[in-house]
Amino acid sequence: MGRNSCCVKQTKLxxxxxxxxxxxxxxxxxxxxGIGCWSSVPKLTGLQRCGKSCRxxxxxxxxxxxxxxxxxxxxxxxxxxxxxxxxxxWAQIAAQLPGRTDNEIKNFWNSYLKKKLIKQGLDPSTHKxxxxxxxxxxxxSLLQMLEPNGIPYSSISDAMGQIFQEQTEISRExxxxxxxYEYDPLFLSEFQAKVDPNGxxxxxxxxxxxxxxxxxxxxxxxxxxxxxxxxxxPSLMNFDxxxxxxxxxxxxxxxxxxxxxxxxxxxESSSNSSIMNSHAGFDQTNNLVENPAAYSWDAESKLDxxxxxxxxxxxxxxxxPSPWQEGESRKF
DNA sequence: AAACGGACCAACCGCTCACAG
DNA sequence: ACTGTGAGCGGTTGGTCCGTT
Numbered sequence: 033m034g035r036n037s038c039c040v041k042q043t044k045l046x047x048x049x050x051x052x053x054x055x056x057x058x059x060x061x062x063x064x065x066g067i068g069c070w071s072s073v074p075k076l077t078g079l080q081r082c083g084k085s086c087r088x089x090x091x092x093x094x095x096x097x098x099x100x101x102x103x104x105x106x107x108x109x110x111x112x113x114x115x116x117x118x119x120x121x122w123a124q125i126a127a128q129l130p131g132r133t134d135n136e137i138k139n140f141w142n143s144y145l146k147k148k149l150i151k152q153g154l155d156p157s158t159h160k161x162x163x164x165x166x167x168x169x170x171x172x173s174l175l176q177m178l179e180p181n182g183i184p185y186s187s188i189s190d191a192m193g194q195i196f197q198e199q200t201e202i203s204r205e206x207x208x209x210x211x212x213y214e215y216d217p218l219f220l221s222e223f224q225a226k227v228d229p230n231g232x233x234x235x236x237x238x239x240x241x242x243x244x245x246x247x248x249x250x251x252x253x254x255x256x257x258x259x260x261x262x263x264x265x266p267s268l269m270n271f272d273x274x275x276x277x278x279x280x281x282x283x284x285x286x287x288x289x290x291x292x293x294x295x296x297x298x299x300e301s302s303s304n305s306s307i308m309n310s311h312a313g314f315d316q317t318n319n320l321v322e323n324p325a326a327y328s329w330d331a332e333s334k335l336d337x338x339x340x341x342x343x344x345x346x347x348x349x350x351x352x353p354s355p356w357q358e359g360e361s362r363k364f
Numbered sequence: 365a366a367a368c369g370g371a372c373c374a375a376c377c378g379c380t381c382a383c384a385g
Numbered sequence: 386a387c388t389g390t391g392a393g394c395g396g397t398t399g400g401t402c403c404g405t406t
Contacts, residue, residue, distance in 0.1 A: 047376075048374095048375075048376090049400085069391080070392070084392085089374090092374075093374080120396085121394085122395065134394075135374075138395075140373095142372095144371095144372095
């Protein structure tokens with residue numbers, strides 16, 4: 033039995049979407065004092081929010097190292113591969129994708145990747161081909177398989193649920209026993225070894241993944257300079273992703289959803305660049321300096337169909353858009 | 365133009381874990 | 386060992402957008 037939500041304790045606490053003013057309060061506080069005790073943040077900032085809500089808002093939205101915009105093909109492949117090994121451990125998956133949040137990845141998985149795997153005939157839970165005997169299938173995938181044949185979901189759902197749950201648990205247990213929790217390049221190599229050469233991941237290749245970057249060594253991020261800047265602010269290094277990297281704010285649709293607070297930050301400093309790199313800089317006193325390029329993007333810019341994705345300071349080849357990037361307009 | 369439904373995603377909720385007292 | 390508290394995680398929900406009818 034869990035405790036009541038912290039937001040329930042105090043009836044006056046506000047819920048729902050954050051206003052630009054609230055964002056600004058939280059942003060100013062964290063950038064000035066760093067991350068400390070979240071439960072005291074509402075009191076210190078004057079926000080009518082619970083600490084939990086403040087933490088979530090910072091992690092998922094306000095923190096400077098967030099990468100916004102669509103997922104690249106590489107990120108997409110990495111998520112699929114990590115999910116195959118880690119399951120729904122979104123935080124651990126997010127730890128391997130700097131600038132992405134667990135919530136973001138979880139939403140991306142549920143809204144797009146899961147369906148993509150199903151379309152490819154793969155079970156999204158096991159990542160194995162869906163076969164007609166139901167072996168290696170989850171409830172969902174089997175239901176999808178049977179439903180077109182005229183068998184109603186409801187008639188088989190309950191009966192199959194337990195069986196599939198057991199299978200999933202066994203599979204998960206094996207993964208947990210691997211104790212793969214931290215980034216390990218050899219571990220990623222193992223991913224490749226596990227990839228079915230005939231399956232979806234046949235083209236997947238992790239190239240030059242920078243271990244120093246993953247270990248939070250900011251000096252291994254040539255060209256950006258952002259890592260070393262963050263190194264000077266230990267209190268802000270308590271992120272899930274301990275590293276800062278170039279951020280692509282080029283996605284116009286996602287920026288349209290930014291709060292006006294962040295948008296204002298952008299407009300203030302977007303005089304000379306259409307697609308900006310996001311660099312949060314800090315001065316000698318560990319205060320965040322509003323770098324002319326920080327939080328800046330051109331709200332009018334459209335994402336090129338072919339764009340460059342900078343990963344760990346290593347520029348990858350041009351990445352072709354995902355099918356859904358080509359075929360449908362999507363918001364990210 | 366209005367109604368409807370699906371997709372998306374920010375935020376919440378319930379729970380576990382870690383840790384201090 | 387027990388209890389209280391805060392942090393963090395994963396599942397779920399509800400509001401909004403957008404395409405279709």
